[in-house]
Amino acid sequence: xAKRAAPEVNAGSMADIAFLLLIFFLVTTTIETDTGINxxxxxxxxxxxxxxxxxxxxxxxxxxxxxQLLVEDELxxxxxxxxxxxEFLDNGGDGTCNYCRGKKDPSSSDNPDKxxxxxxxxxxxxxxxxxxxxxxxxxxxxxxxxxxxxQLYGRSFIEMQADFDNVNWVGNKEKLKEQLEEIKIEYPxxxxxxx
Amino acid sequence: xxxxxxKKGGELPAISTASLPDIVFMLLFFxxxxxxxxxxxxxxxxSLPYADQVEKLDKxxxxxxxxxxxxxDAYKQYGxxxxxxxxxxxxxxxxxxxxxxxxxxxxxEELIPFLTTALKVDSEANMGLIGDIKQELRKVNALKxxxxxxxxxxxxxx
Numbered sequence: 001x002a003k004r005a006a007p008e009v010n011a012g013s014m015a016d017i018a019f020l021l022l023i024f025f026l027v028t029t030t031i032e033t034d035t036g037i038n039x040x041x042x043x044x045x046x047x048x049x050x051x052x053x054x055x056x057x058x059x060x061x062x063x064x065x066x067x068q069l070l071v072e073d074e075l076x077x078x079x080x081x082x083x084x085x086x087e088f089l090d091n092g093g094d095g096t097c098n099y100c101r102g103k104k105d106p107s108s109s110d111n112p113d114k115x116x117x118x119x120x121x122x123x124x125x126x127x128x129x130x131x132x133x134x135x136x137x138x139x140x141x142x143x144x145x146x147x148x149x150x151q152l153y154g155r156s157f158i159e160m161q162a163d164f165d166n167v168n169w170v171g172n173k174e175k176l177k178e179q180l181e182e183i184k185i186e187y188p189x190x191x192x193x194x195x
Numbered sequence: 196x197x198x199x200x201x202k203k204g205g206e207l208p209a210i211s212t213a214s215l216p217d218i219v220f221m222l223l224f225f226x227x228x229x230x231x232x233x234x235x236x237x238x239x240x241x242s243l244p245y246a247d248q249v250e251k252l253d254k255x256x257x258x259x260x261x262x263x264x265x266x267x268d269a270y271k272q273y274g275x276x277x278x279x280x281x282x283x284x285x286x287x288x289x290x291x292x293x294x295x296x297x298x299x300x301x302x303x304e305e306l307i308p309f310l311t312t313a314l315k316v317d318s319e320a321n322m323g324l325i326g327d328i329k330q331e332l333r334k335v336n337a338l339k340x341x342x343x344x345x346x347x348x349x350x351x352x353x
Contacts, residue, residue, distance in 0.1 A: 029230045040339060041333050
């Protein structure tokens with residue numbers, strides 16, 4: 001008996017099947033957001049030793065129930081807070097901070113290590129506004145860190161951090177980490193959220 | 196000379212669709228790879244606020260998600276006040292401690308200090324609820340938190 005050739009399978013409907021699957025995945029896809037502002041909460045147990053912080057080293061930001069900002073007892077717009085925070089952190093009142101470029105106003109913060117930003121809110125404050133303010137305050141820190149990184153290593157802090165997180169980056173990560181830590185020590189992020 | 200007969204008319208030849216499956220498959224593979232299946236069905240409105248000074252959450256498996264916001268239209272019977280959602284159901288503030296304990300129990304012991312709590316809170320919610328959540332988290336010593344936001348300018352009207 002003559003060997004019969006197997007009939008060819010019709011592939012015309014392959015596109016339809018693929019389309020069906022494609023549409024399924026298109027519909028189920030949600031691009032998850034995985035970015036955000038990292039914060040560390042203060043631990044619960046309050047230490048016995050009272051830490052005495054001079055009033056001039058605290059930058060109080062109060063956000064009331066009507067989403068109005070009170071910065072150092074003055075009403076302020078959201079857009080101005082970044083500049084005010086930079087001025088406060090970069091003041092360098094006691095002269096120990098040789099990389100600060102602030103006004104060295106004795107009534108403002110001593111040095112970036114001592115400067116603390118305290119963010120208070122009320123129960124009625126909207127979350128959106130709160131995040132906006134947090135964002136601006138983090139931006140103030142980043143601005144100073146970027147400036148310092150530019151001065152020391154010729155590139156911005158954000159860039160360096162992106163490189164550090166990038167798995168494909170070729171370079172000395174140990175050294176980069178050291179540099180990042182150094183800048184973080186020079187401008188530590190001391191932001192307290194009080195209830 | 197039949198061999199050199201001109202084709203009749205000026206008709207365009209039909210476009211071959213033989214490569215269509217290949218193109219579709221290419222798209223299909225892209226979406227298959229990019230798809231992350233949602234773990235929780237959201238019962239709340241969850242439009243996150245915008246911020247631009249953001250950091251990436253690196254280890255996905257070391258993140259605990261706490262959602263909060265107004266109940267969405269399908270769950271109107273739960274009221275219009277912003278609520279907390281843990282896993283697939285609404286929860287009260289007092290349930291957070293149990294939730295964290297449960298999440299911790301499901302992870303290897305040495306990884307527990309690296310657990311981060313991501314707060315996915317609707318931008319309409321107010322800080323009272325978030326203050327309560329933060330207080331609960333402090334009680335169970337889950338101090339690393341992340342306010343999950345979308346990337347965008349704070350000053351733009353979204």
